[in-house]
Amino acid sequence: MPVFPSIEWFDTVRTAANETPEFRALGSNETNFGVKVGDQLIRLDFYAFECVSVAEIDEDGLLDVDFYLEMEPERWQSFIQHIQSNGVADAQHTFNTLDLNEPGGILRSHDPYRRNNFFRYHLTIQKFFDSAAAVETTY
Amino acid sequence: MPVFPSVEWFDAVSRSFNSDEANRTAGGGIADAGVGIIFEDQVFLLNFAGYECEKASVIQRSDLENTDFYLEMHPDDWIEMLINIQQNGTADMNYTLNTLDLDSEDGLAKSATDDQYRLDKFFRFNQTIQFFFDASSDVETEFDREITPA
Amino acid sequence: MSTQQQSLEAVKDYADDYDLKLDWLDTRGEWGIKATPDARKGLTLEDIQTGSYGEVPDHTDNMTGRLRGAAQREGAYRTGGYTVRTKSDIWLTNAAMLYEEALQRQWSSATDIPWDTIKPLPDDVERAQCQLATFLTEVEFVAADVPGKWVAATSPDYFEPRMFLITQIMDESRHLDVFRKRAFANGGGLMQRPDVTTSGVVGSIDLSKDFTEMSSRLHISGEGAVLTIFRMGELMAYNEAEKYMYRLCGQDESRHVAFGVMHMRYLAETEPERKAEVHAYLDEGERALVAGNQNPAARDTAQSEALAVLLGGGQKHYDEGYKKLLAIRKRQSREYIQRIKSAGFGERFENGRANPELMEYAKA
Amino acid sequence: MAESEEKQPTKTTPPPRRRRNLKIDHDVEVPEPGYAWMPRTLEWGVRVKPGAKGMTMQGLNVGIYGEIPDRWDEQTRMPRGAYPMAGIPPIGFALREKREVWADNAADLYEEAIQRRWIPASDIPWNTLEPLPDDVEAAMCQLCTELSQAANVEFETIGYWLQHMSYGYHEVKLFLASNMFDAGRHHEAFRKRALANGGGLGIESKGEINRMILESKGGWSETSLLLHLLRGLFIQTIYRYGERFAHNPAEKVMFARALQDKARHTAYGLQHLRYAVTHKQDKALVFQQLLNIGERVFARELQEPVVLEPLAVIFGGGIEGAKAGMREVHHMMGDFVRSYLASTDWIGVHRGRAFPKGLSRYLEA
Incomplete structure (x- = not known):
């Protein structure tokens, strides 16, 4: 059973998402972004209709991504558990809403043009994490 | 096994067509049209509404005036087209509706009222009507005769 | 739920307390509207x-x-500066329906065309296909530039036709792009651009000062002719990719034609005094249809030669292709005549006003 | 006589014959083809293959066809790379410099717009709308009126400019066509929302910003600055907050989808404006001057209550919560101003002390 966060976990979600017609139906995209869970950093690359790769990165790697989403490990865990119990993120758990609700937000970027990619593809990114609903997860 | 043409056959094709969401994209989509089908002396009406073919029924030839357009071919040509679809999964390059329409002396799509606006729905919804007949590849079909391909 | 009046009174008290204006609350359009989805x-x-x-x-x-x-x-x-402020200048009964239809029937030239079915063709056929693709790449976006101007010039009170015109702009963009893609997809390239066709000469689609004049030329004459080309394209396709390309473009184009027919029908019914003027536009349109500048299916243009090559199956069968082209022109002419009749201007085919050469095509 | 016989149509057609090839007249005289066009190509032998995103416009930019000139003198609609013909009367395109329209991402954004299209009629779950308190419904309807009118201005503006752009830069024309299409969809979606839940349209905008955008006729870049950057980012920020404060799945989907579209428009605007600034010496100064005025017009129109007050009512869950809602509005404006200033910096236009107090005050939020 994959552990969140780990490459294995994101790879499993990646496979599930890529096989989901609704994920592809949201349209093509081209972005890379980081997921920051405490000290752990994962980079995801999206291209065309798929998530093409996941990789571990260090802090310097954050300079190479369009943007990254940062939450404390407990918040991430609660977010994933919510998706798993609900099937999808509900209205209060979309990334856009979380960003606006959390003090200081969760969306970070050093470049306004690249930060804008979050808004261009936020539904695809959301659907990617919704695919975690079917992934048995340990923390 | 439904016989072509019959309401039973058109219903079976409608079920296949309506249930495949792929027919709603890639140039498919909503289509509102009453389409007549003539096979010798048998006349049918297909009601397309929204994303679906909602109903197939037998009508009189005189009712064709209420259709947007109707499709009429020599019976052997109907059967040849459907066999082609069954063999290929979809109509191959020689058997698409537009090709049959242009590549024949009498044409395929006709108007009972000479109203080109309504006849133009044959073009406006061409991909949808094509998807509909292509869906017949999922339906085991019986024909009432054997034909010799033209 | 409180009544709107009660709410408003409570609001005003509150607004005074909290320095809000809230005047927008009681200055509004009709209240209580609850449209129900189909x-x-x-x-x-x-x-x-x-x-x-x-x-x-x-x-x-x-x-x-x-x-x-x-x-x-x-x-x-x-801020508007709108010049189209009379309903009959732009209206039709079914623009709302055509708009929704256009949204539902969008497609993508990148992913909905089976490009991998294209295989190398004989050089003469590939050149003919590329010549036609070059022509269509150029002419199709005329029908995007021009409606854009009219969208900006029409009062929002007539937003339904404007919305349709926006979908047309999107459709024509896709047409420009799909034919450019075809030209580059199979070892060819762009070829000779058409001469005169899309330029700014008197009576052109670009220069019309009146929407109906523009529409009669663009939606009826121009797009009606191009619809025939798309139908021929589907007939003479050499692979599934071309088959799809022309078929899907044909659907879009027939929507645009439907817009033109229904607008002219509305005008004929509501302002019959303008019919004589519209006949003058149709005179011009018919001259263009047979002259060859606007219509690639007309004779003796680069496009008509390319079509004959494609319809015949190569230069060797040019004669056969040319004869097929003429046969299809007959269809095109008949469809045009029926469309004009549907639009309410059929008298021109009874009273001798219609272009004689066009009538000859239809009869032949 | 039986009824069916009585109803026989007057027009009878002969029974169809067996299909055969199109009937052609074999006696017709066939003129000798000239084939002058056959060798006329500037580059032959191009074979572009589809990639992961399919066959894209950007993928076509190979060989001479990928050479995008800094200036396009052709005054007709000749496709870039086609074999030219002499003697074609000009149409007269005002925008013929690459720096006046170009953005490297235009072709990709165009394809993205097609792939990520949506349909307000059927992709929004309208049946999830539930009656809202009158004050909230009225505020939502007023907001939708404003957003629908802003979208109207957007497509009117682009519709005006599209015809003035030369065909040397068709990628930009295609993208802007998709931008118009998106704006049309927003115009439609917000109107539908206003009329779908027991409310109705509100009051029109005074139109100061609309006028500024519509009357910007000096150059497309200047219009884009006001349309995509100043107003565009503001609308984009409202969409973000619209998603956050949606009352039902219908509104959630509507704002979430519209946000993606808007971010695409922003992506073009940012790239184009930076391109314009880096390719014309005084463009940054021109933009500074325009923004000195534009930001003040913008701040002035914000004083009109038709946008921020309805937002406060929506955010606060009603008029009684409007005070708390107004605090949220200040947060929203803070987000807008920060992203706006980061964006002006990104394109090379640094606002500094010229930035008006009417907007900078939100930075504290």
Whole structure:
């Protein structure tokens, strides 16, 4: 059973998402972004209709991504558990809403043009994490 | 096994067509049209509404005036087209509706009222009507005769 | 739930306390509108043509860009400068339906065309296909540039036709792109651009000062002719990719033609005094149809030669292809005649006004 | 006589014959083809293959066809790379310099717009709308009126400019066509929302910003600055907050989808404006001057209550919560101003002390 966060976990979600017609139906995209869970950093690359790769990165790697989403490990865990119990993120758990609700937000970027990619593809990114609903997860 | 043409056959094709969401994209989509089908002396009406073919029924030839357009071919040509679809999964390059329409002396799509606006729905919804007949590849079909391909 | 009046009174008290103006609350369009989605199509533009929001004025002085049915504001800037402010100038009964249809039937040239079915063709056939693709790459975006101008020039009170024109702009973009893609997909390239066809000469689609004049040329003559080309393209396709390409373009084009036919029908019914003027536009359109500058299926142009090569199956069978082209022109002419009759201008085919050469084609 | 016989149509058609090839007249005289066009190509032998995103416009930019000139003198609609013909009367395109329209991402954004299209009629779950308190419904309807009118201005503006752009830069024309299409969809979606839940349209905007955008006729870049950057980012921020404060799935989907579209428009605007600034010496100064005025017009129109007050009512869950809602509005404006200033910096236009107090005050939020 994959552990969140780990490459294995994101790879499993990646496979599930890529096989989901609704994920592809949201349209093509081209972005890379980081997921920051405490000290752990994962980079995801999206291209065309798929998530093409996941990789571990260090802090310097954050300079190479369009943007990254940062939450404390407990918040991430609660977010994933919510998706798993609900099937999808509900209205209060979309990334856009979380960003606006959390003090200081969760969306970070050093470049306004690249930060804008979050808004261009936020539904695809959301659907990617919704695919975690079917992934048995340990923390 | 439904016989072509019959309401039973058109219903079976409608079920296949309506249930495949792929027919709603890639140039498919909503289509509102009453389409007549003539096979010798048998006349049918297909009601397309929204994303679906909602109903197939037998009508009189005189009712064709209420259709947007109707499709009429020599019976052997109907059967040849459907066999082609069954063999290929979809109509191959020689058997698409537009090709049959242009590549024949009498044409395929006709108007009972000479109203080109309504006849133009044959073009406006061409991909949808094509998807509909292509869906017949999922339906085991019986024909009432054997034909010799033209 | 409280009544609107009770709410407003409570609001005003509150506004005084908290330094809010809240005047927008009681200055509004008709209240209590609850449009119901169509069970099959969702919430369409037709569904929201309800109450006063469905009332389309015969003439409008709305120059501020106000949405039809919104409350007017004193002191709003006259930002529009709209020249189309008479309903019959642009209206048709089914623009809302055609708009929704256009949204539902969009497609992608990148992913909905099976490009991998294209295989190398004989050089003469590939050149003919590329020549036709070059022509269509150029002419198709005329029908995007020009409607854009008219969208900006039409009062928002007639937003349904404007919305349709926006979908047409999107469709024509896709047509430009799909034919450019075809030219580069199979070892060819772009070829000779058409001469004269899309340039700014008198009577051209670009220069029309009147929407109906523009529409009669663009939607009826021009797109009706191109629709025939798309139908021929589907007939003579050498692979599934071309088959799809022409078929899907043909669907779009016939929507645009439907817009033109229904607008002319509306005009003929509501302003019969303008019919003589419209006949003059049709005279011009018919001359263009047979002269060869606008219509690639006309004779003796680069495009017509390319079509004959494609229809015949190569230069060796040019004669056969040319004869097929003429046979299809007969269809094209007959369809045009029927369309004009549908639009309410059929008398020109009875009273001798129609272009004799065109009538000859139809008869042949 | 039986009824069916009585109803026989007057027009009878002969029974169809067996299909055969199109009937052609074999006696017709066939003129000798000239084939002058056959060798006329500037580059032959191009074979572009589809990639992961399919066959894209950007993928076509190979060989001479990928050479995008800094200036396009052709005054007709000749496709870039086609074999030219002499003697074609000009149409007269005002925008013929690459720096006046170009953005490297235009072709990709165009394809993205097609792939990520949506349909307000059927992709929004309208049946999830539930009656809202009158004050909230009225505020939502007023907001939708404003957003629908802003979208109207957007497509009117682009519709005007599209015809003035030369065909040397068709990628930009295609993208802007998709931008118009998106704006049309927003115009439609917000109107539908206003008329779908027991409310109705509100009052029109005074139109100061609309006028500023519509009357910007000096150059497309200047219009884009006001349309995509100043107003565009503001609308984009409202969409973000619209998603956050949606009352039902219908509104959630509507704002979430519209946000993606808007971010695409922003992506073009940012790239184009930076391109314009880096390719014309005084463009940054021109933009500074325009923004000195534009930001003040913008701040002035914000004083009109038709946008921020309805937002406060929506955010606060009603008029009684409007005070708390107004605090949220200040947060929203803070987000807008920060992203706006980061964006002006990104394109090379640094606002500094010229930035008006009417907007900078939100930075504290």
